[in-house]
Amino acid sequence: MTTILVTAGPTREYLDDVRYLTNASSGRMGYAIAAAAVSRGHRVLLVAGPNTQPTPEGVELRAVISAQEMHEQALEAFDAADVAIGVAAVADFRPATRHSGKMSRARDQTRLDLLPNPDIIASLGGRKGHRVVVGFALESAAHGGRAGLQDRAEKKLRSKSLDMIVINELKAVSAEASQLSLLYADGRQEDLPSMSKEESAALLIDRVMALLPGGQGAEEA
Ligand code: C5P
Numbered sequence: 001m002t003t004i005l006v007t008a009g010p011t012r013e014y015l016d017d018v019r020y021l022t023n024a025s026s027g028r029m030g031y032a033i034a035a036a037a038v039s040r041g042h043r044v045l046l047v048a049g050p051n052t053q054p055t056p057e058g059v060e061l062r063a064v065i066s067a068q069e070m071h072e073q074a075l076e077a078f079d080a081a082d083v084a085i086g087v088a089a090v091a092d093f094r095p096a097t098r099h100s101g102k103m104s105r106a107r108d109q110t111r112l113d114l115l116p117n118p119d120i121i122a123s124l125g126g127r128k129g130h131r132v133v134v135g136f137a138l139e140s141a142a143h144g145g146r147a148g149l150q151d152r153a154e155k156k157l158r159s160k161s162l163d164m165i166v167i168n169e170l171k172a173v174s175a176e177a178s179q180l181s182l183l184y185a186d187g188r189q190e191d192l193p194s195m196s197k198e199e200s201a202a203l204l205i206d207r208v209m210a211l212l213p214g215g216q217g218a219e220e221a
Pocket of ligand 1: 007067086087088089090091092117118119120121122134135136137138156
């Protein structure tokens, strides 16, 4: 049985006990991937930040809040995994200090000191061994058009030691449909047609499984 680790959803980086930094990720794409994988008979370990998606039956969920927690859980789950797919929209930074209680509005300190968060999929990529590691690149074509977008995704593919990066246009955030482009470490590229996140997820799982030694996952499917 192939074990697939999926990271999904946003992370929350608390400033105090009530306020936090986050982003608009709904978690839907990651959950769709988890559901597609489990329906093909794979074991799925889903490490997810706060979201309102229903947990697909059969998926083993590890709910987390912050990027640091997601990192810890993902590293642990990775030991048991053959494949990791990073779909989470991880906050790039966290407040340097988390204040207890609720910071008062009267505080004269208005600057926010931030620390960089760990790059989770890059740290999995760096220790992957024979595993297949896949990342997502949520990109806007507004800077440098389609060529610039692809260029940035390719840099991420290399710098994070990925086997594949999935290019997702910025308009996909919280949207129903998605148009994914798959960029492989060997230079191949495949543009999938625009379809629902659920349909894209099923196709993506097939492509990822084919990357396992001997395409073993594809045969299982
Ligand atoms: O560099 P960028 O954030 O665009 O890369 C996106 C990819 O990296 C996604 O697969 C995302 O899940 C992953 N990522 C991560 N940890 C971070 C930042 C991004 O796993 N701190």
